[in-house]
Amino acid sequence: NAGVTQTPKFQVLKTGQSMTLQCAQDMNHEYMSWYRQDPGMGLRLIHYSVGAGITDQGEVPNGYNVSRSTTEDFPLRLLSAAPSQTSVYFCASSYESPQSSYEQYFGPGTRLTVT
């Protein structure tokens, strides 16, 4: 299993440009999430999904869109990039089991700079 994969690893955008960060998992996990990490801080939840076709907002959703058409993929779209969106973005997946309810597994991250 590749686990949680993210592309690209690095991206530089100009203010106002749009782009999509890709996230995929091959563990058949039902839950997927996007977080951002700003310098010196912990991660904050942007959007999450509890299954294909179902998404919801997290703590910092403004400026981002998501969709979940398949179990495996959960892309994050930046509609009009702003310098405040400069951050490292992590995708995570999880599942519910009696042994490890919602234990989350993270991808390697995408480092985004908006100039």
Added chain:
Amino acid sequence: GIQVEQSPPDLILQEGANSTLRCNFSDSVNNLQWFHQNPWGQLINLFYIPSGTKQNGRLSATTVATERYSLLYISSSQTTDSGVYFCAVVSGYNKLIFGAGTRLAVHP
């Protein structure tokens, strides 16, 4: 919402020393995870520990859910232990609430 506080914010150790990192949370939680973020930014799952004690090599963790805290123990620290240690609790389905982290530097 749930607040997660970690202490100390920064820690400097000599190789071979032991340390204890603390995580306090403001409300009852079902799930708690400890992560290590290495200097390259990768997040590594250390423990899933909603309660009780677990050990994995030189690392161990204890969560006392009724008193709303968790401890991460690092024994015989190595330079490869350097990085940031995060505690995170689950709110709702799968929404992790992270603490600000403890930055650990282990010197040879």
